[in-house]
Amino acid sequence: MSADSNPKNADQRYKDRMVRKKAVVDQSIARADQDRGVLLVLTGNGKGKSSSAFGMLARALGHGMQVGVVQFIKGSYSTGEEAFFRRFPEVRYHVMGEGFTWETQDKERDRAAAQAAWDVASELLSDESVSLVVLDELNIALKYNYVELEQVLEAVAKRPAMQHVVITGRGAPQALIDVADTVTEMQVVKHAFKAGVRAQKGVEL
């Protein structure tokens, strides 16, 4: 009888492997002993950037935190997340008035709307009662120069020490990645839209 076919040995090996894994995990956890506000950047072309930010919003609400959201580009959408999170008094929610830039085709109007959204973001970033700030699609506003990168870097650096910030959108500028604590690049493996499925309520909308 080989060692592999002996269930007792297999169980023991499983246990041994898990004991070693637990030791490694516990050690990593012990090493990570700081508590502070983190800056997260969610970028890349894949689906999940904004929804991830809204998932963190739900987590924060689960802990009774005050939170803020500014949506920089998706203003023309009537999204499920907006309908949902506006129900809660703990959420300050601002949507930029204009929607995707190729819908309006007017640079000055787009820039003015983005700046008004940025003013709300700045306020949230200087309010220590706000534990989590989501700046949804800010990277797009940065790409079109509707909001200045310098302004963003400065506001983020000066924010309250325990405040978390999540910035989403494809094409995050390198300077923002450099100052971030956690950065995820979401890559498209495949997307239903390409297969002819339109955006679905509860998934994209």
Add this chain to the structure above:
Amino acid sequence: MSADSNPKNADQRYKDRMVRKKAVVDQSIARADQDRGVLLVLTGNGKGKSSSAFGMLARALGHGMQVGVVQFIKGSYSTGEEAFFRRFPEVRYHVMGEGFTWETQDKERDRAAAQAAWDVASELLSDESVSLVVLDELNIALKYNYVELEQVLEAVAKRPAMQHVVITGRGAPQALIDVADTVTEMQVVKHAFKAGVRAQKGVEL
């Protein structure tokens, strides 16, 4: 005076570019004309997989949908998302009893807990009143063979036509990627944990 320094020309070029972009976007939108339930797989090592699934849950609730969540591995955590989403009668929420497998070190107990979680998942996947089903960290349960891939593929294929399913966890099996409509691979660019910041409430917890 060069064309670039003439603001009128620059504005016109901006407008022209956006008109072309709008035409391309509108055409893609017109081509995507199917409505059906989609299967999303969120995988990779980067942060954002589970939070993205929970963001979609919030969207679905914003549209008044009934939803279901089964958490396959994170059972030992008291997460913000659990505290939050359990507040809503539209959410059926099941957490597997045991937590990370290296915490328990008992294969049979782990497998039994995962199977009990899978039973709840199967029920959700055959209930057409449930519009969105989140199977959080199912990929991990598949990796350890706590749940059989064949069972999952069959249940997903037979589910109600308009039901959306989100499966998360690193290391999604290829057969699952093959049948999915939308797949995002979340890649770590950097992670605060490595810099010594422990998991933070409202972000990871």
